[in-house]
Amino acid sequence: MTDDTVAACGCPDFQTTRRTFLKGASAAAGAGVLTSMVGGVFTQTTFGAEAGGNVLVVLSLRGGSDGLSLVVPHGDADYARLRPTIKLPTNSLLAKDALFGLHPGFKPLEKLWLDGRFGAVQAVGMPTPDRSHFSAMEKVEDADDGSAARVGWINRLVGLSGTGVPNQAIQLGTSLAPTALIGPASAMSVYALRDIALPGGSEDPVFQRRTRNSLEAMWTGNDSLMGRAVDSTLTTTRDLAGVAGSTAGPHNGAAYPSGDDLGNALAQTARLIRADVGTQVVALDFGSWDHHENLGTVDAGDLQWMVRNMASCLAAFFTDLGTLGTRVTVVTISEFGRTARENGSQGAEHGYGNCMLLLGGGVQGGTVHGGWPGLRSAELVDGDLSVHLDYRSVLAEVIATRFPAVSVPSVFPGFQREAVGVMR
């Protein structure tokens, strides 16, 4: 985190990962969670499902992404009026129809779009606006209005998959309480895949074996909570030794952007999926998209390189996965969109309606789904794009199509979903 983030907008909290996605409950249900921090990208992966099953990758665009700059409503006359300096010219957009076009930074994913494997939903969000990063993120991740349980929808998803896989499957236990506050002096070094190993790692097998033997001498048969965690650790480090210790590069000639945090996280995710260890849900935090200033234009400013980077990473991810990609669905989510009108700093403030992007297995792509409420003043909610579709309807459709064994009402209690059509 840089100090000017604080000075600029006074709202750095989205960078402190607010992880209600995965905790507690999943352990009891037989799923495990692996947490890793790759550079600035916080990743959580669940295990314990059957091998060969579908995988959901939730990419959280932390900070409140500007949906109007990602899936651009160039055909709405008010778009240009509201955004005189940061609007994207129609002729710069990709895969245009009369109303929408993609930010040019999506070029690496254009083919996926044209092939119908990449699609979007516009004007989605929570049923009521919440413009605080802090509580909006919690609400989005919790997705259970009126419950104080603070469990999180992904937790409910993995807890309810009903695969009946016992704990002895790859049980990584619950995650550490997550915090991802990053300062330049940070010793943040949580678990990249290669760190899923006992001290000594693959470089010092003798040391690692002695550590294992000494732990077994003290802990074997210990049925306390920590005893079971140590047992899981010994199992996991052995079972994942091949994946963790492997230095094999990406497959199919995939080229992730060099040294990029998101690219590294996705490359590791692809390796885990390929290892077929029962990975079911992968949650990645990627940001910051909190562009209060210098959101920028087609080829300058902060947003355009982030879009390009994200698109390059995702394109490499699907290349890397190859035919396995049909099992993997990526969905983006953000705590809120940004104000329809640009501010005085070539940026936009915390807003409301946003878009979601979906890629991969089961996606009915090549088009923008959802209704378009429009950007006329009368249609805006306190100056923001209104929400035509509850974001849970999109997630529910993904879950219903990709994880048919899961009861959707159990994941989103009390929620009546609408058909979106973004999944087949």
Next chain:
Amino acid sequence: MPPSRIASSALRHLLSRFSYGVTPTLVAEVETAGGGQAWFEQQLSPGGIPDRRAAGMRDWFPYLAYSPARLYEVNNSGEYPAWQSTMDLGRWTILRRAFSKQQLFETMVEFWSNLLHVPMYEDESWPLRISYDAAIRKHSLGTFEDLLTGAVLHGAMVCFLDNAYSTKWAVNENLGRELLELHTVGVEAAYTEKMVLNSACILTGWSVHMWDSWQSYYEPDNHWTGPVQVLGFTAANADADGRALARRFLRYLARHPSTARRIATKLAIRFVSDTPSPGLVNAVADAYLSSGTDIRATLRALHSHPDFASSVGAKVKTPAEDAIASYRLLGAEPSRPTNDSSFARAIGWQLDSLGQKPFGWTAPDGFPDVGVAWASVGRVLGSLDLHLTLAGGWYPSQDVAYPGVGARLPTLPARFDQIVDHASRQLLQRPATPRLQSACRQMLDIPADRQFARASDFGEWNMTLLLATVLNSPAHAER
């Protein structure tokens, strides 16, 4: 030679719950104080416990003395960013837990900070977080009524939970709701949504000059007037100055039987077990209510309940407790930090990397306090790495002294099994079990009967492995 002395099991238990690590020095202090019961009473009055060394550590972090407005200023100017000044509070807190003689007091500061949680680094309250800590400390062993009032009306809480924006025209429910749900009665009290709104209405008017002086103020023009009802609390609320009303309301909530049960349960989970018995919760709640929310009386009831004595080893150490106990047991002696790698500063990042820097939980409900939340593979890997790193003195290594190999060994010559036993007594306050002996033999690859005549024969590397193995044992994982 006779093996070194250790605490009785009962004393070890008491100290493992009300201190951050049972060291030989602490055991000796308790003996001087006249035993466990006397020590416990002494600890309930921390003002009488000399604490010069830990008190001096405050000066190691000059920005802790800055006003919220100045902290904001130095952040904006780039002189000292917010992530550093707030982390300084975390660093100092870790040092207090590790080195203060007022150990029980520090456990209560942590407990209340978690119950009335304001994250260390939250966008709209961070300049006030250091001042908030002082407010918590002021009443940590006083009454909950005073503590609650001081915390909920403090600018940090008012900003964190959006009361600063809450007006009669646009009532923000955030603080009003969490006050009921998290700070006092809990959802079991079955309040209605209308009561949540009323709770928020009562609190309208309390605000802070944000992004400026960061001073708290009260604005009667913003206060919602009209009749309010929350559980059994009713008021006409006709006066635009609702300050006295808010204080009456907080007092009512502090003394509510549901609050008593909730706090009794949380205390029992913290100090006794993850699944406290109804009898224990009732006894603690009764003491809380009959004493007028007196925290010391409440703790006495908890400590004297038979469940306390019978809960030996029933709690999982959190990662932060593991790290801090390890600092204590390994005899770390930090000195004034000179850079960000110095012990007194690096410990902030060390706990951060374990997932538990002080006040680092980002949601308003505070860190989980049950073992199931912390007994995970990630945690185990983190702890294994921590123990090895600390045992070797590898990180943090600057501006800190550790005892040498000789000081950690029994009288020489000694056999390897005697060396293991000595380390177990020093670090775990108990003789080495056969399984610990076996673990150490395997880790160090040394037979039990090998004799060591000189410290240099044993060597630093073996000592590192020995200490790490002892810290990896089940006895250290629990408290």
